[in-house]
Amino acid sequence: MSPSFTILVADDNPVNRAMMSKTLQKEGYRIVTADSGKRARQMATAEPPDLILLDICMPGESGFDVIKHFKSNARTASIPVIFLTALSDVDSKVEGFNLGAVDYITKPFHPQEVSARVSLHLKLSIATNSLINSQAEKLRQLTEAQTSFLITPEQEPGAHFGVHYMALHEAGGDFYDVLHISEDIYGYFVADFSGHDISTGYLTSSVKGLLKQNCTQIYTPMESMNLINGVLVEILPAEKYLTACYARLNRRKRVMEIVFAGHPPVCYVPADAPARLIGAEGDPMGIFKSTLFGIVSLSVSEGDRVYIYTDGLVESPATKKMWHSETEKMLDACEKGRSVPIEQAPRTVSDHLCPNRETQEDDMVILAMEI
Amino acid sequence: MDLKAIGEDLGLEESEFLEIVELFLETADIDIDRLKQAIISGDRQTLTEAAHSLKGSAGNLGFTEIYRLSKEIEAAVRENTLDSLGPVMEAIEAFKVGIQKALETRTT
Numbered sequence: 001m002s003p004s005f006t007i008l009v010a011d012d013n014p015v016n017r018a019m020m021s022k023t024l025q026k027e028g029y030r031i032v033t034a035d036s037g038k039r040a041r042q043m044a045t046a047e048p049p050d051l052i053l054l055d056i057c058m059p060g061e062s063g064f065d066v067i068k069h070f071k072s073n074a075r076t077a078s079i080p081v082i083f084l085t086a087l088s089d090v091d092s093k094v095e096g097f098n099l100g101a102v103d104y105i106t107k108p109f110h111p112q113e114v115s116a117r118v119s120l121h122l123k124l125s126i127a128t129n130s131l132i133n134s135q136a137e138k139l140r141q142l143t144e145a146q147t148s149f150l151i152t153p154e155q156e157p158g159a160h161f162g163v164h165y166m167a168l169h170e171a172g173g174d175f176y177d178v179l180h181i182s183e184d185i186y187g188y189f190v191a192d193f194s195g196h197d198i199s200t201g202y203l204t205s206s207v208k209g210l211l212k213q214n215c216t217q218i219y220t221p222m223e224s225m226n227l228i229n230g231v232l233v234e235i236l237p238a239e240k241y242l243t244a245c246y247a248r249l250n251r252r253k254r255v256m257e258i259v260f261a262g263h264p265p266v267c268y269v270p271a272d273a274p275a276r277l278i279g280a281e282g283d284p285m286g287i288f289k290s291t292l293f294g295i296v297s298l299s300v301s302e303g304d305r306v307y308i309y310t311d312g313l314v315e316s317p318a319t320k321k322m323w324h325s326e327t328e329k330m331l332d333a334c335e336k337g338r339s340v341p342i343e344q345a346p347r348t349v350s351d352h353l354c355p356n357r358e359t360q361e362d363d364m365v366i367l368a369m370e371i
Numbered sequence: 372m373d374l375k376a377i378g379e380d381l382g383l384e385e386s387e388f389l390e391i392v393e394l395f396l397e398t399a400d401i402d403i404d405r406l407k408q409a410i411i412s413g414d415r416q417t418l419t420e421a422a423h424s425l426k427g428s429a430g431n432l433g434f435t436e437i438y439r440l441s442k443e444i445e446a447a448v449r450e451n452t453l454d455s456l457g458p459v460m461e462a463i464e465a466f467k468v469g470i471q472k473a474l475e476t477r478t479t
Contacts, residue, residue: 013427014398015395015427015432016427019383022391108431
């Protein structure tokens, strides 16, 4: 099941409900709507949402009546409520805050403002709640992460991905994960821990747990990586760091945002154009508290593919080959994989790049996804 | 009227926006009927509610003229000048027809 956040939109105006639903669904939220205050009360009590957008001016029970009810009921008391109110109505705004609303949005509203405020207040709500009740959840997530360590395409068919993973040692230095963020949003993460001298097994399970907690739709991919970096700086042993690439795909908006943390470029294979490399400079993770990652935003189309891979695939210490000189080969290999189903494409690319597998000098991961 | 441009400004794809415009026209018809009836009967409560509804949906969709005219109705109720609303209603209907035509052009 995806960890999507649920927003309750309570507004008697059907056009406003439709606008807010469409806008927020595009961001990956699950939307439930109520056309009256009474209905909003019933719905929120039956299935408490993560946030409520509440119109003040509704016939019958007003937004004020409804929030009073929410705040006096244990099941709904901690849910952030954002009021929708007319621009000039200062008294309503003050009254809303007094009754426990976290914010207001003035009408007429711009959909993108709604979306920005919703994500802001979900973040604040999580920060507040996490101090109180998320410790048990974190432990549960870590345990779960360890038991289902490396995800397979069969476990997450909606992600349309394929992967080829080869580890030199039992606890490999390379790591990947695929995250189902919400109905149309998936995250793809590939990382390479520096060195193989210390077992990275326990670190990779921590990273998997951190991904699960921080890669949600309320954070931008850059924010997610910064949050994870903040924890890694604290927990990684000295001299240990990781290079990583995190791509988040929103199928509905047809946008892929890719964060680079000292990682080789990705290979983008548009359905109707030649393959090309896309990358950005960025610091590795786990070294600096305030760090600078590279980011690229791609407009993608159905049938396009993106390959994320670790440098073991294209670098060779023995022949002094470095990825920046060898990645041209990658383009050629990805072109070769065009007609192969996505689940098998990474293996085809790997076979083309490394025909002599016994000479492999480093771990490697190729993760490919199709839009 | 460029519906595509208005939709883009709101961050919505054209098909999504047109769907909402269609919903707007349906609810606007109901609101306009209620307004006309209420002007005849002098029902100030219904006038306020229907004008509020029309104002809300028009404002958020970027139909600023209808938004402005709906506010005029609210003001007329407050100031008890319902007699002045004939031309306002005509203007609202004319803008609604304009939106209807723009929608038909985009969907045919």
